[in-house]
Amino acid sequence: MSEKGLSTRHRIIKAAETLVLKHGFAGTSLDDVLRETGLTKGAFFHHFKSKAELAKAIAENYAEADMKMFVDWSAQADRLSDDPYERVMIFLKLLEEFLDGLTEAPQGCVLAAYVYASGMFEPAVREYVRGRLDWWQCLYEKKFQALIDARPPAAPVTARALAEMIASIIQGAFVLGMAFKDRELMKRQSQQFRHYLDLLFRPRAAA
Amino acid sequence: MSEKGLSTRHRIIKAAETLVLKHGFAGTSLDDVLRETGLTKGAFFHHFKSKAELAKAIAENYAEADMKMFVDWSAQADRLSDDPYERVMIFLKLLEEFLDGLTEAPQGCVLAAYVYASGMFEPAVREYVRGRLDWWQCLYEKKFQALIDARPPAAPVTARALAEMIASIIQGAFVLGMAFKDRELMKRQSQQFRHYLDLLFRPRAAA
DNA sequence: TATTTAATACCGACTAGTCTGTTTGTCAAG
DNA sequence: CTTGACAAACAGACTAGTCGGTATTAAATA
Structure with missing residues (x-):
């Protein structure tokens, strides 16, 4: 090379x-x-050596760049605050800031594209895709667990369920953002999710 | 025929x-x-007459069956309650009931599959897909607008944003449900969204 | 009633072109 | 003078789509 x-x-x-x-x-x-x-x-x-190897390379290249971004935002958020609530909020705001910088509608998530044609790929690639999606969800789950441990939520939610929710929202926002060619849809979704977290975890006025 | x-x-x-x-x-x-x-x-x-016509037929067949289900649930919910909040909740519960009846992990949404390969389709088919997704979102939007008009939400949200959110959640749940072969993920997401609506709109104890 | 006519539903061999992957060859750098 | 990076012709499988044929049914006609 x-x-x-x-x-x-x-x-x-x-x-x-x-x-x-x-x-x-x-x-x-x-x-x-x-x-x-x-x-x-x-x-x-x-x-x-084959088109299949290209498929693997595309997925790895995409997922690794993606993970790096999220790890960066996570580290930055953890540096800027000690409070689990603020950490999650800053993390999401960093994501939104990034989305704001994009000038075009989303092209889509490579991992989701692979999920929607999973029969075309070798089991190893399918496993890889699943693993990256899971990693991503776990990153969120840890943040939410810290949050739940620190403050009782206003509704009975688990860290896992919240992580699944934000992951779903992002993936869904890819699909709809592409369909409607809407550059800002994903950002609005992230904001909406922050409203939910706000209602769940922000200290009430009563406190 | x-x-x-x-x-x-x-x-x-x-x-x-x-x-x-x-x-x-x-x-x-x-x-x-x-x-x-x-x-x-x-x-x-x-x-x-061609593979392209098959593509169109698949999309139409899928979307029409899908729309019919949602129209039915909507009518049923409207029959069971006059309250906009209850109507939305019943609607979502009917969806969850349906999801509960499924014995397998989701196969995916045809419309989303088309969005993730939009370059393969004629503009008319792309337009159709976009139209069906929009129709779906509008169905939700109307329900949320009635809800917002009836009760002030606990956070500044619009009917459009809420409609986008549930649409995103469902689409994302398809992707993750497929990837993780999780039959119940979409149902959990719908429940999670109901928690959000609950925090936004349910009359507080104070009332 | 017997027979043509026509239409639908389907079969399967065939074509022209596209697909992934192979092979042989070139050329520059170390 | 070998090795890495690429070019380009080629092979064989697969692709969408065509076409001439057959079976069945039903209406029209003699």
Whole structure:
């Protein structure tokens, strides 16, 4: 993997990712990817032993970048406050800030795209996708558990259920944001979820 | 369209729907569908003029059945109560009851599957999908507007935002329910959303 | 009543093109 | 003079779609 080779590999992955989110994995031919990158069959099979390996690479590339962002926001939130409630809120606001910076409607989540064509992928890739989604949910769950431990919620909720909820909201916002080409839908959803947390956990006036 | 012809057409549509939700539209070949139904090319092209027409038929078949269910629940809820809050709650409980009856993890939403491969479809089909998602959201929006008009919410929310939220939650629950093969995830999400509505709209003890 | 006519529903071989993957070859750098 | 990075022609399987044929039914007609 020389300097140039790695960048070619990465160019293939990024071009393929965009195409896969538009046409699905099966709907994206290698020729499509090669047309997009200006490369040839020879180049592709020099870097990937099969289309299936490309699928794996796209998922890994996407998921790792995604995880890094979330880990960063989490660390930043934990640095800015000691309070579990504030930590969750800051975390979500950092996400919203990021969403605000985007100039286009969402392209979609690669993991969800794979879930919606899971039959096309090797079991190992399906497992990987499931694992990343689970990791993501666990990240949230820990935050909510700290929150619930610190303050009694105003309704009987579990950390797991809240984590599932925000994960669902984000995934759903991808689908609807794409369908309606709405750049701000996901941000509104995050805000809405913060309202819920607010009602659940913010100290009442009575206190 | 004789008796038998209609049922064959319908068999093709249903088999294709299942395959499309597993492999994506491009990942589902006509041969796959014909293998599943035990039919041949001749039969297929007797009923559909192209694969694109099948795509349209799958979407319409799915969306219409879906809409009918929701209209039924809505009518039933409106019959059972005059109170906008109760109407929404009953509606959601009817949905949860239906979900409870399912014995398998969700297969996915055809509309979302199409959104995640929108580049494969004719603009008319994309428009149709968008329209059905919008219809669905409007159904909710009306209910929430009646609710907001009847009682002031405990946080500044709009009917539109709440409609977007439940739509997102359901779509996201499809994705996660499929990924984790969790039959009950969507039901838990609906319950969670009811908790939110409860905190927003249920008369406080003070009243 | 017997027979043509027509329409629907379906079969399955065939075509033209696309798909993934292979192979052989080129070229530059170390 | 070998190795990494890529080009380009090629192979074989698979794809959507076509076409000529058959079975069945029912109406029209003689």
